[in-house]
Amino acid sequence: AQSVTQLDSHVSVSEGTPVLLRCNYSSSYSPSLFWYVQHPNKGLQLLLKYTSAATLVKGINGFEAEFKKSETSFHLTKPSAHMSDAAEYFCVVSPLSGGYNKLIFGAGTRLAVHP
Amino acid sequence: NAGVTQTPKFQVLKTGQSMTLQCAQDMNHEYMSWYRQDPGMGLRLIHYSVGAGITDQGEVPNGYNVSRSTTEDFPLRLLSAAPSQTSVYFCASSPGTGQWNYEQYFGPGTRLTVT
Numbered sequence: 001a002q003s004v005t006q007l008d009s010h011v012s013v014s015e016g017t018p019v020l021l022r023c024n025y026s027s028s029y030s031p032s033l034f035w036y037v038q039h040p041n042k043g044l045q046l047l048l049k050y051t052s053a054a055t056l057v058k059g060i061n062g063f064e065a066e067f068k069k070s071e072t073s074f075h076l077t078k079p080s081a082h083m084s085d086a087a088e089y090f091c092v093v094s095p096l097s098g099g100y101n102k103l104i105f106g107a108g109t110r111l112a113v114h115p
Numbered sequence: 116n117a118g119v120t121q122t123p124k125f126q127v128l129k130t131g132q133s134m135t136l137q138c139a140q141d142m143n144h145e146y147m148s149w150y151r152q153d154p155g156m157g158l159r160l161i162h163y164s165v166g167a168g169i170t171d172q173g174e175v176p177n178g179y180n181v182s183r184s185t186t187e188d189f190p191l192r193l194l195s196a197a198p199s200q201t202s203v204y205f206c207a208s209s210p211g212t213g214q215w216n217y218e219q220y221f222g223p224g225t226r227l228t229v230t
Binding site for chain 2: 102
């Protein structure tokens with residue numbers, strides 16, 4: 001069975017400092033992995049995705065994530081936080097097993113950015 | 116393109132009432148799905164469709180019906196609303212199931228309260 005664990009429910013950083021949002025996954029198959037961001041009262045927007053090409057994936061707004069199979073991790077990072085990064089972030093797994101791509105969501109990490 | 120649209124944005128129902136949440140997409144995507152978002156639980160799949168006339172159950176289908184008569188529309192029906200269905204509902208669509216097509220596009224959400 002597939003599952004996703006986001007290790008922190010809340011992360012707080014100062015503007016200009018690095019961001020690290022942690023995600024571990026469990027999948028019987030070689031998965032696709034995603035990070036989505038949700039700003040307050042908005043829908044979800046794709047930040048980046050991993051689909052078995054490069055293990056270091058670059059996304060929008062300066063975010064990137066590294067797929068580490070040995071650690072079953074897909075942590076999201078950004079070198080320097082901006083106030084506009086304050087949002088909720090979801091790590092998502094979808095097994096590459098054919099058929100409909102059922103997405104399995106983590107519980108989310110709420111990122112706060114302080115001046 | 117408008118992308119994925121949902122109506123209404125907000126709705127209050129009384130226990131036992133029925134209603135339909137509307138979802139439409141103008142991207143000619145084959146795949147559409149409905150999720151509910153509850154605090155601390157990420158998004159959970161309710162129902163999905165892989166094309167007009169084809170639907171299937173997701174993780175939490177009880178109390179909901181769907182149909183897909185056209186490619187564009189995928190309404191979600193609450194048969195007899197219960198307080199446990201108080202949630203934010205998101206509709207999503209994606210272009211296919213190929214390895215490079217796993218991105219889903221989300222609507223802005225419908226916030227439903229059942230009293």
